[in-house]
Structure formats: C-alpha cells, structure tokens
Amino acid sequence: MTLLDKKTTLSKLLVKDAMRRDxxxxxxxxxxxKCIRYMIKFKVNAVLISSDYYRDLGVLSKTDLxxxxxxxxxxxxxxxxxxxxxxLFCLPDDQLEQKLDYMNQSAVRRLYVLDRDxxxxxxxxxxxxxxxxxxxxxxxxNNIFKANGDKNFDFIDRLExxxxxxxxxxxxxxxxxxxxxxxxLSENKFGAMLIKNTKGDFVGVASKTDLxWAYKHQLPCESRxxxxxxxxxxxxxxxxxxxxxxxNMIINDVQRYFVHKQNPDNIVGVVSLYDAARAxxxxxxxxxxxxxxx
Amino acid sequence: xxxxxxxxxxxxxxxxxxxxxxxxxITKFQNATQVENKRIYGMMVxxxxxxxxxxxxxxxxxxxxxxxxxxxxxxxxxIIPEEVFDTSLQRLRSxxxxxxxxxxxxxxxxxxxxxMVMEIMIKYHIRRIPVLENEKNILGxxxxxxxxxxxxQQCQD
Numbered sequence: 001m002t003l004l005d006k007k008t009t010l011s012k013l014l015v016k017d018a019m020r021r022d023x024x025x026x027x028x029x030x031x032x033x034k035c036i037r038y039m040i041k042f043k044v045n046a047v048l049i050s051s052d053y054y055r056d057l058g059v060l061s062k063t064d065l066x067x068x069x070x071x072x073x074x075x076x077x078x079x080x081x082x083x084x085x086x087x088l089f090c091l092p093d094d095q096l097e098q099k100l101d102y103m104n105q106s107a108v109r110r111l112y113v114l115d116r117d118x119x120x121x122x123x124x125x126x127x128x129x130x131x132x133x134x135x136x137x138x139x140x141x142n143n144i145f146k147a148n149g150d151k152n153f154d155f156i157d158r159l160e161x162x163x164x165x166x167x168x169x170x171x172x173x174x175x176x177x178x179x180x181x182x183x184x185l186s187e188n189k190f191g192a193m194l195i196k197n198t199k200g201d202f203v204g205v206a207s208k209t210d211l212x213w214a215y216k217h218q219l220p221c222e223s224r225x226x227x228x229x230x231x232x233x234x235x236x237x238x239x240x241x242x243x244x245x246x247x248n249m250i251i252n253d254v255q256r257y258f259v260h261k262q263n264p265d266n267i268v269g270v271v272s273l274y275d276a277a278r279a280x281x282x283x284x285x286x287x288x289x290x291x292x293x294x
Numbered sequence: 295x296x297x298x299x300x301x302x303x304x305x306x307x308x309x310x311x312x313x314x315x316x317x318x319x320i321t322k323f324q325n326a327t328q329v330e331n332k333r334i335y336g337m338m339v340x341x342x343x344x345x346x347x348x349x350x351x352x353x354x355x356x357x358x359x360x361x362x363x364x365x366x367x368x369x370x371x372x373i374i375p376e377e378v379f380d381t382s383l384q385r386l387r388s389x390x391x392x393x394x395x396x397x398x399x400x401x402x403x404x405x406x407x408x409x410m411v412m413e414i415m416i417k418y419h420i421r422r423i424p425v426l427e428n429e430k431n432i433l434g435x436x437x438x439x440x441x442x443x444x445x446x447q448q449c450q451d
Contacts (some may be wrong), residue, residue, distance in 0.1 A: 040393055041354065043362045131363050216393065232384065250363045252381045 010133070015099055016092035018132045019113050019122035025050045028058075028080035032068060035060050035079050036216040040209070043253070045125070046110060049083045054118040058083030061109070062208040063186075069215035070182045089114050092121065099124065109274075126277040127255065133277070134246055159242040165259045165271040171196045174203055174226040178214060181206055181225050191255060191274075194267065195229045202267060204229035205258075235260045238268060246276050299411055300404035302444050303425045303434035309340045310350055312392030319350060319391050332439070338424055338432065339395045346424055346432055348395035358386060358394055401426045404433055412441055 010018075024038055025048040035047050039062065049058035060083050068082055090099045090111045103111055103126075113122035171194040172181050185193055185208065192207035206229040214228045235258040236245050245257050249272075256272035308326040310319050319337070326334040336351030359382045401424045402411060414423060421438040 034397065037393060037395075037397075040389070041358055043358075127362070134363075213388075213393070230385075232381075250361075251378055253361050253363075254381070 010096050010100070010129075013096040013132070014092065015090050015094045015096055015111075015113055015124055016122070018096055018128055019092070019124040020128050021122050023048055023112070023120055023123050025120075026079055028083075029078050031076050032060075032065070032073065032079060032082065033075040033216060036065060036075075036212045039065075039212060040216075045127075045208075047079075048087075048112065048120065048123070049079050049085075054089070054114060054120070055086060057087050057112070057120065058085040059087055059110075059112075060084065062212055065212050065215060066182055066185070066208055069211060070179065070221065072221070075216065075218070087112050090124065091115075096129075100129070127273045129277040130246060130250075130273045134250065137243060160238070161236055161240050161242055161245050161257075161259055161271050162238040162269075164242055164275045165238065165269040166275060167269040169194065169258075169267050169269060171202070172206070172225055173198065174229065175224050177222050178211065178219065178225060178228065179221040182211065182221070185211075191272065194233070194258065195225055202233055202265070204231045205233050206230070207255075233258060233264075233267075235264055235267060236271075237261070242271075242276065245271055246273070249273055249276075297408040297444065298404065299402050299406040299408070299423075299425050299436055300433070302408065302411075302440040303404070303436045304440065305434040307338065307432070307435045308334070309338045309344075309432075310391050312339055312341065312347060312390065312395065314391055316355060316386050316389050316391065316394065320355075323352070336422055338435065339391055340432065344432065345430055346399060346401065346426065348392075348397045349399050349422075349424070350391050350395045354394045354396055355386070358382070358389070399424065401429070402436070403427070403429075408441065408444065411436055412445065415441065 024042045024044045026035055026038060028049055028051060030049075038047050039045070046059050046061040049060060051057050058080065060079055064082070064084055068077075073082065088102075088106055088108055088111050090102070090113055092113055092115065099111060103109070110123055110125035112120050113124060115121045168188075170184065170188055170190065172184055174195050174197055181193060185191075192205050194202050195204045195206055197203045204226075206225050210228040210230065214223070219227065234248070234252060234254050234256075236248065238259045238261050249255065249257055255274070256270050258267045259269040259271055260266050261268045308322065308329075310322060314322075323334055323337065326337065336349055336353075338346055339348040339350055341347050359379060361378060361382070400414060400418055400420065402414065404425050404427060406425075411423065415421065415438055423436050424432055425434045425436060427433050
C-alpha cells in the first residue's frame, strides 16, 4: 500500500454525491459518425447506447472508436453493431470507495448508476471523482489557494505532482502514421502521446480526441501524425503542488499534464485526472476524512 | 381560413455548409444579422444538393465552449474567464460546422397549422423551424418572432 492509498477523503461519500447526472446517450440505430459528434460536442469519453431494458444497454468509448478507425469500419455503421455490452452498474446509495475498488478490479473507467426501476440516472467516471476531491479540498482551510501570498503559510505537507504522476514518457515522430500512433497508444494504454520532430524536440501532443476527429473526417490511417496533433503541450514542474496541477487541468479542460524537471523541454512523466482520482487523497498529506467538512 | 406555416415563413433564408469552419459560420451569423436587421441565433445546414442535414445554433457552439467541470467552478476563486476560454477557442478553430451541428432537426410542412407550430416551439424549446416540402426541399423557415407577432397582432388593434 502506498502512502496515497492510505489517505482518503472519500470514506463517507456515496455514489450519488459524485456521479454526473447528465448522461450523454444515443439511440441504438445512430451512426458511429453521430457518436463521435456527441463526444466532441459534449466533451465526454464515452456515450451510453440506450435501450428500454437495462441489460441491453451498451457503451462506446473513445478507445473503442479508435479501434474501429484502425479497422476501417465505415462511419455509417449503427452503434448497436459495434458497442460494448454488458455494462457494469452501481446504485446511487452505494459507498463511493467500494465502487472505486470495484472499478479498479474490473478495469473499467466508469460505472452507470441505476435507480430502483433500473433506469440510468447517472454515470460515475474517474474525472468526476476529481471534481469532488477538488471541491472538498477547496472547502478546507489548509487549501493552498488560501495562502494568498502569505509566505508563512504551511506548505510542508502538500502532495506534489511527482507523488501521483506516471514516470514513463513515450513518444512518436511527427512523420509517423496515424496507424502507428494508434498501435502505440493501445500498446501502452495511453490517452495521448507526445510527438517529436526528427531533431528530437517535442513539437506537440496527439490524443484520442484528435484521433476520433480524424476518423470523423475520414483521414486515411496512413496520414502523418502532424496532420492531427495539437501543438500546445501542457506541462508543469514535478515539484508543483498536485492541487495546482488539478486546478490547471480543470481550468484548461484537459485530462492530463505532462511533467517536466528543471525545464519544460525535459519531460519526465505525465499526470492525469485519472491518476489524481486514483490517489483519492485530495491534495494534502495531512488530510483525513474527519477534517473534511461534510 | 386558418393561418399556416407557409403564411408566416421567411423564404429569404441563410444556410451553412457542413464543411466550413465554425469561425466562418460566426461571420455568416453576423452578416445575416445585418442583412435581416434582426438577430440570427441559428442557421440551417445544407449539403451540396441543398438538402437539410442539420442546424447550427449559438447554443451548439456555447455547449462546446462550456468547460467540462463547470459544476465545481462556483467554488473556485480568482478565475479569469478569458484565460479559461482561450484553450477552448483554440480548439474551436479546428472544428467545422458538421462537427457541432445538431442533426435531430424538427421540421414542418408548409401546411402545418400555426397553432401547431406554436405548440412545437413551446414543447421543444425551439425558436426556428425549417419548412420542408416532401420532407426534403427547404421552402423557408419560421421564426418564433413571426409566430408571436402574427398571433398577437389582434392585441394591438
């Protein structure tokens, strides 16, 4: 058990305190193209494929769509033909911690929440957990944002980015193909990859969102990565407060920050909202559930 | 005789192509607003054969700009909206009308009764409805303002 696993601010919370109530869903006969459009517009990583009977519900995630892109499946195919099913569910009054363990053991990123009539009333994904952690931290008087330039403010026990980050940096070359990018992302289970030029400088980032956009616009998989990558690389120093990194990810609506050491060119890892949620501890080492105002 | 959609529809309408960028669409919104001398909040999107394929409204664009974690922002201090939107606006630049348009478009026929038009607008919270012939050819568009003033004309007499 790591230090992060021992501390938790979520012990008293229920699924309904953290779940997202707006569930983006699509009819079973909708096309893959529409599914991608919904993901872009509503900024979600997965779309629920609806059904009258809960056991027939399905889901399509960005990861699923990228495989379909790789396999050259036409955009006009109905989502019911390619969706993932069955889904994993929980109830609004379930203990949040227990369900996070369940998500972890089942290797899924989200659970759908059913009411007593077996209707979907919410979805709980890791990024939503970050929202609630952030809210709890913000209420706390030890929050770093309360320091307001006070040099005597006690910063000693705060978690830093390096406590939660993944220390692995993989990259692709900008002239490599989209196909190679997909293979790399799938192999490493990454959501995004740094892109280098031939000189070895980092020149951008290509994410799953960029890939589904390319799929929607029917860019051949042989196209170069440079055609779809974003040139802006969001990064933070490894000794930055985790709270700051989460704040910046939320502000900039991105799911990950790359982590650099000494200077922004020296990228040593990546920290994602997923890592922050997995850490579950809020952002302060001293924090325990009893200190959190409920 | 009962007033129908064709009596209040505007036939001089503006359309967008799904391939143009969102920023080009915004310019078209502004131009249409000037030409029509009234605010245009949404436009029909048509393909090369002039068939209706969707609608793009200001709401669709704002939906994209809305930060994902907006629900927790109320509790965050010192947020500078310009900084927040900078990233979203950058992303918006690479998007096309076809990426954000709504394709579940409710349309009416030219012979739809005006009261039914009003009912659809209220029920689905929409302010403009395309008028299609044979569910395909665009004849015009009915704006809520036309319906409103037509129905309430008697009030002023």
